[in-house]
Amino acid sequence: MQQSKGLVVVVDDDEDIRLALSMLLSNQGYQVLEADGQVELARITAQHRPGLVLLDMNFSRDTTSGLEGLDILHQLNQQGLPTVLMTAWGNIELAVKGIQAGAADFIEKPWNNQKLLQLVDNYIHRPVSVSKSQRKPEPSELRQSPGSDWVAESASMQALESMVEQVADTQASVLILGENGTGKSLLAQRIHKFSERRESPFVSVNMGAVPDNLFESELFGHVKGAFTDARDNRKGRFELAQYGTLFFDEIGTLPARVQPKLLRVLEIGEFEPVGASTTYNADVRVISATNADIENMVATGEFRQDLLFRLNTFVLVLPPLRERLDDIIPLSKNFVDKFATKYAKPKITISDEVVALFQGYAWPGNVRELSHVIERAVILCRETEILPAHIMLPEKASALVPEDGGISDALRPLDDVELDMITKALKKYQGHISKAASALGISRNALYRRMEKHGLEKEDFDIE
Structure with a gap:
């Protein structure tokens, strides 16, 4: 007799759906139990601990909201039972709600047999190292720690968090x-x-x-x-x-x-x-x-x-640095500590003049640019305070921030900004691809692709 691969519970008010899934899974060696709703499911889970629950999103209450499925999902979460949601409506928004509520995954009806079997096998035989039985981090643990490259004090980053x-x-x-x-x-x-x-x-x-x-x-x-x-x-x-x-x-x-x-x-x-x-x-x-x-x-x-x-x-x-001004100084201090340690420097602080300079600059290179600026400043600093003389920014840096606080730049099409930055980098480095790519934070191949995308020719910059 073939040994069972594991127990799967199929929860659906459609008898034909339950029968089809039961046959499909049984033929693959799974033990399958069926439930037509919440009451029968409760009886099953009181007697057995399934490896996976396949849960329909809609029952008799209505046909599209998925409220009954979400109610049942909440109870399954409390029991620590992994659940894959099923919906016949191809409603991504509904599936996302289910995942936010704790579902492991979702699948649409009509399903692809091969994909469904793979999904079931993945969750039933997933190693303990990725089991939900592990302690989940508390929300407070998501906050940044001192010295971290991740800072989220601004409103835009708090929303992202x-x-x-x-x-x-x-x-x-x-x-x-x-x-x-x-x-x-x-x-x-x-x-x-x-x-x-x-x-x-x-x-x-x-x-x-x-x-x-x-x-x-x-x-x-x-x-x-x-x-x-x-x-x-x-x-x-x-x-x-x-x-x-x-x-x-x-x-x-x-x-x-x-x-x-x-x-x-x-x-x-x-x-x-x-x-x-x-x-x-x-x-x-x-x-x-x-x-x-x-x-x-x-x-x-x-x-x-x-x-x-x-x-x-x-x-x-992920918002650009110019839209998260409250994060610039905490990030700067973290980078100062990081690079002071790297280059065996004493404790270094940032002068008020540098703080004002940073807050008035548009940071087109975002956090990566800030990190590079701070690293150079730490290397140049021979005292215990970073001064404007240690900061290497483009001339007339403040002019990079428009009067509307950066909104004009934010509304420019990304393709236009990309073309502008590539052109400036190639001109600055006299067409040297490796140097321009490094300054832009991308690979040589990526730069070549972007040049082709924008119709830039090698001859335009006398590229080596």
Whole structure:
């Protein structure tokens, strides 16, 4: 007799749905119990402890609000039972409410059999290291600690912190939007740190730094001999991040030819290394980030809309430094302490003149620029106080802040700002690609892609 893989409870008022799921799961070796509503479910959970509950969102009360499903979910959360929500309405907003309320995941009806089985297998056989039985961080633990690169004293960052508290301990995908240098990768690590996957790997891949011909190998791995330079087997990022979090930075640079393959992994949870015939399961939480106008890329056909839907269950917008003035001084003090320690300097303070200078500057490079400015100042400082003479900012720095406090810059299209910054960097470094890319905080490959996007030619800058 085949040993049961685990107990799954199917909760749905539609008998046909219950029968179909029961047959599908039973054929795969699961023990399945059915419940047509809250009363029958309570009876089952009083006698058994299921490995997973598949819960319909709508019952007899109405057809679309999902209120009954959310009520039942609350009770299951109190019992510590992992729950995957089911909805026939393709209502992402409703599914997000469920995830915010503590559901592990959601699936739409009609479901894809392969994806559903993978989902069930992931949650029933997930290692203890990512179990929800671990102590969850208290909301107060999400606050910044002294000396941290993460500061959230401004109103805009406090609002973001509130969203992080809701999003972190879910399985939902997250898309982080924000300008270069705002700290998107730091935010992704923060979400992972306060998730149930925190004991498993956090794996980051900068899409803008991966050569076009190596994307598949980078994401899915390859076997020896798969292509000319494949001298050994290599694990891809999905395999390295198993049971943890996979962070795609600069997701907007993902080539069109690779997008369907990434979509397939996100939809069915399976992938094959390049040159291999073996299929691997992927149990990862995906967080993505971009400074590009991703909606416009969808409209122009550069980015697949169905892939975006898989990436943006939650969208978090990281504000630029000019919109979080209350954070500039705490961040500055943290960076001073950090670099004073790094360069074996005594305790250093920041003069009032420097404070005023910082608060009057627009910080186009955001937190990354602030960090670089502070590091140079600490190196130059021979006393115990950073003075304006130690600060290296562009001439007429205050003129970079418009009279409306930065609103005009904020309303400029991102593409225009990007083109302007690339042009200035290339001119400043006489067309030296490596130096310009470093100043912009991106890779050479990413800079070349952006130049092509904006129609910039090498000859225009006498590039080496």
